[in-house]
Amino acid sequence: MTTVFVKGLGLIGSTLIRAIRQQHPQYRIVGSDISTATLDFAIEQGLIDDAGTNLYQADQADFIILAGPVSAIVKDLHDLAEKKKREERRSYPEILQKLTLYLEAGLTVRSAFCRGAE
Numbered sequence: 001m002t003t004v005f006v007k008g009l010g011l012i013g014s015t016l017i018r019a020i021r022q023q024h025p026q027y028r029i030v031g032s033d034i035s036t037a038t039l040d041f042a043i044e045q046g047l048i049d050d051a052g053t054n055l056y057q058a059d060q061a062d063f064i065i066l067a068g069p070v071s072a073i074v075k076d077l078h079d080l081a082e083k084k085k086r087e088e089r090r091s092y093p094e095i096l097q098k099l100t101l102y103l104e105a106g107l108t109v110r111s112a113f114c115r116g117a118e
Contacts, residue, residue, distance in 0.1 A: 005061035007032040007076060009042050013067030017047050030057045055079060 006013050009031050031048035039051035058064050066073045
């Protein structure tokens with residue numbers, strides 16, 4: 001089963017989840033947000049199948065969507081890379097192959113990579 005991990009269930013994240021649900025209802029969607037009320041609501045509404053408040057399930061996902069502010073995305077990229085390096089002794093770019101989508105108003109993939117490399 002295909003699993004999608006979405007961190008940030010605000011306007012952008014929840015809109016993407018709805019689109020994924022519409023096109024691929026069989027996908028398992030794991031949501032992560034700093035607000036437990038938002039997570040509870042998303043589960044009640046059937047938007048997500050599982051919830052968490054950190055990146056704990058991202059490494060088991062087929063797709064990772066980071067739908068937060070730029071500063072949070074940069075930190076998440078760093079945290080994911082460090083976790084992966086500890087677990088498998090891999091380099092930073094290899095975890096980025098799994099990260100397929102970066103979202104935030106005005107953010108481009110290139111600027112996220114540039115910020116993450118700093």
